[in-house]
Amino acid sequence: MKVGKDSAKSIMKTYCKPSDAQMSGDDLNMTYSGKDYSESVYLTFKKQYDGTFILSHASGNFPTDAVQTDDSYKSDWTKEQFDAINKGDYSNPSNGTKLEGILKDYPKASDADYTISIVREDEFKKELTVFYNDFKSEDGKLKTVYLLFDTTEDGDTF
Structure with missing residues (x-):
């Protein structure tokens, strides 16, 4: 994923539809959930002048075996x-x-x-x-x- 380049449409085409999606102003927030709450990816897209949504932030929570x-x-x-x-x-x-x-x-x-x-x-x-x-x-x-x-x-x- 590339912040500032990938669109919501291209992300959904590559990774399928999210588990949850919400609009807030010019932001589109999408969540991809794994087996439980500790496995989730959160994506935020900003609406552009042409109406497309471009990735502005991505984060993921994952279980760790370090602890x-x-x-x-x-x-x-x-x-x-x-x-x-x-x-x-x-x-x-x-x-x-x-x-x-x-x-x-x-x-x-x-x-x-x-x-x-x-x-x-x-x-x-x-x-x-x-x-x-x-x-x-x-x-x-x-x-x-x-x-x-x-x-x-x-x-x-x-």
């Missing part, structure tokens, strides 16, 4: 441990704690997914989201920890 998940996860996070995480920023995500460091201490999460987004032609953004949810956690343990990891410049380190 082990456990449906019966029991919280092992404290507030002090969470506060000790270094947060990166968009200009330099490598300032943040790396995924491998988190997984060394907290190897199993309640859920995790991988997102790829395309906003400009040939410019991809990869993110990994890790959830640690235990709404019945014992005293002193956090009920929810939500971590979002961006890739560093090499594109493979979160």
Whole structure:
């Protein structure tokens, strides 16, 4: 798929009709869903002066095997441990704690997914989201920890 080039018509011709489609002003939003909510592709098209819709944004959520998940996860996070995480920023995500460091201490999460987004032609953004949810956690343990990891410049380190 090429942002700024592919039309809604060409996408549907290649990939068939979407699972869902909605119009909002000059935007056409299409969703292609997989087996469950963790496998979906979201496409946004902008209406052009000639009435065609051209792809302006694409993203997809996919399950990941980089993180082990456990449906019966029991919280092992404290507030002090969470506060000790270094947060990166968009200009330099490598300032943040790396995924491998988190997984060394907290190897199993309640859920995790991988997102790829395309906003400009040939410019991809990869993110990994890790959830640690235990709404019945014992005293002193956090009920929810939500971590979002961006890739560093090499594109493979979160």
